[in-house]
Every structure is written in C-alpha cells, then in structure tokens.
Amino acid sequence: MYTPAAFRFEHATDMISFMKQYSFATIITVKEGLPIATHLPFQVVEQEGKLLLRSHFAAANEQATAITSAPSLIIFSEPHAYISPAEYDKRESVPTWNYMAVHAYGTATLIREEKQVLSLLEEMIREVEPSYLEQWNGLSDKYRNGMMKGIVAFEILVTDLQGKKKLSQNKTATERDRIITRLESEGDAAAKQLAQHMRMG
Template sequence: MRQNPSFAMTDVAELRRVIDENPWVTLVSHTDDGLVASHYAVLLDDTRDDLTIVGHVGKPDDLIHGLGERELLVVVQGPHGYISPGWYGDVAAVPTWNFVSVHLSGVPELLSTEENLAVLDRLVARFEGSMPQPRLLWERPNDADFVHRLEKGTVGFRLTPTRVVAKRKLSQNKPDDVVETIVTELDAGAAGYTDPRLAAEMRRAHDARKGRA
C-alpha cells in the first residue's frame, strides 16, 4: 500500500480499534507456487497491548500458506466508500474512494492445541455474544468430542507484526466545509452511497487533526 504522510495512521490505540472493529481480514502469502490469499476472522491477543493478533486457518490452508514458515501479510479493511466529485462544490474534481486500511506483516507463531481452543472459544463468544440466545463453543448440543474434532481441522496462529503500514484517506486534505458536506452525504445522502461507518471515521480523523479528539 503506497503511503502518504498526510494519511498515515501511527497511534497504536487507534490501530487496535480499527482491527477490533474490522475482524474479517485477508491473509496473503508469497509461496513457491505464487501468491495465495485466504479470508478469516482474527482477534487482538487479549494478553498483549500491542498489535498482536490471533486467529486460525482451516486445514489445508496452513500448508498452502506455509503458515509459520514465511512472512504473512494480514490486510485489515476498515470502512470505505465512493466519494462523488459533486460533493466538492463547483470546482474541478474527479471521483475518489475514501478508506481505512491496516497492513500487518510478520512470520506467525503456530499455537498449541490448548491455545487454539482458547482462541476458537473467544471467536465464538465475540460474534455469538450479541445474539438473543448465544450458542457458545462448549455449550450443548456441542460436546467435548465435537469441539476437539473441530479444533483438529484448524491451525491456530499468533502474529506479532514486524512491519505495519496503516492509512486512513478520509479527505483530510479538503477544506472543513467540503468535509462536512461529504459527511452529510455519507450519513443520509445519495442513493447507494450512504455509509454511516465511513462518515464516523471521517469525523474521528478530522477531529483528531484539529486536536479535538
């Protein structure tokens, strides 16, 4: 991802927030057979306060990626969306795309069976927790044999990134009135392009730029 100093994200707390709010990621590896990519949910490692993430892949994706043997790129895609030139007012302009994205790179560590089970348990609890009647990993009708068979079909990993590239391109280079117009359009606006999550990220970025956040 090409970086622009004006759009760079470096604050660890903000990066953790973006990762936590956008857990469905893309895993990319460069193998002897070329590039491979997979898609899985990850979580921040709850024993750390840095950008370490934990997750799992289903077999044989571990072999396809050479998991634990080579560098893995994890692409975290935050809110993103189309920005119309009509929202800039009566000036020469072209369309663009606003977005938040975090790239984490490093060689992952493979988890033990016990660690992987703990991560699988956390993943289910995280996403099932808001359901009216949550079905957690170890609750009936699941039994221990079922859970252990499930775990054997997966490979858990922990990635502490050695390289981080993070970018939020959210019209920070535009005047305040233009930013407000874009936010309004994203909040309520044109058919097909309404995106309150992207509008919220724009507000956050521009408040931070002005020292109000």
C-alpha cells in the same frame, strides 16, 4: 502501503482499535513465488507490549502449510465509499474513493497444543457470540475434538504496522461537511460508517 502524510494514522493505538473493530481480515502469504490469500476473523491481542494476531485455517487450506515459512501480510479494511467531485468547490476536480485500512506484517507460529487451540476458539466465541458458549460446552468431547482436528490454529507476532485513513483531510472544511452529509444520506451502511469516522477526524 502508499500513504501520503495527510492520510496517516497518527497513533498505533488508533490502528489497533481499528483492527479490533474491523477484525475480519485478509491474510496473504507467498508460496512458491505466488501470493495466496484467505479471509479470516482475527483476535487482536495486546500482551506484554506485543501485538498478536490469532486465528485458524481449515486444515485442508494450502496456506496453512506455507504460513510459517515467510512473513505474511494481514489487511484490515473497511469502511469505504465513492466520493463525487460534485462535492468540491473547484470544477477542475476528479472522483476519488475514501477508505481506511491497516496492514500488519509478521511471521506465524502454529498453535498445536490442544488446550491452547481450545482456548483460542473459546476466546473467539466470547468475542463474537457469548451466548453460544453454553451450547459449545454441551457438545460431546468426540465432536469438539473432531472439529479441532480439522483446523490449523496460529499466532502472528506483528513486526510492522502501517495504517491509512483517506478521509478528505486535504479538502476544505466546507467540502468535508458536504461529503459527510452526502455519505450520511446514502442507504449504504459502509458510507454511514465512513461519515462517522470523518466526523471524528
């Protein structure tokens, strides 16, 4: 990812926190020379000094058959917003877009053992909707097992992590304040989130 020095995440811990906050990501894999992509929720797990990404495909998804053959790219991206040159001091300015993104690279291992697949699903339920766990546990084994046969679970060991936060760091404090005020005044939730990240630096 093209990342000028001014726009880099300073610490890996900040990138990991970002991934956990915006965990619905895009996984890209190359199959027979062509990139294919799927949008999935990911569990971001730090374990024994390793960074792991866990999720699952629908079994019918062709990407499930290609994911172990080569490294994949997982893109975590959000929020973003248009930045008008009206907020800058100089008339000779152009529009741009502020955004944050983290790219994670790694090769997947399939999770085939039924207990591990069940554990992955239950961990995701606990993260996203803990109240559903009681209903999930009340479903028949036949139904749950049938649902699990319809997915392909996997785990990716992250081998490279790249992050970019383009938050007008190359502008003056006055210009940044104007941009933040404009973003906060907009009705768009992503713009408001971006303004919050800008305030945090």
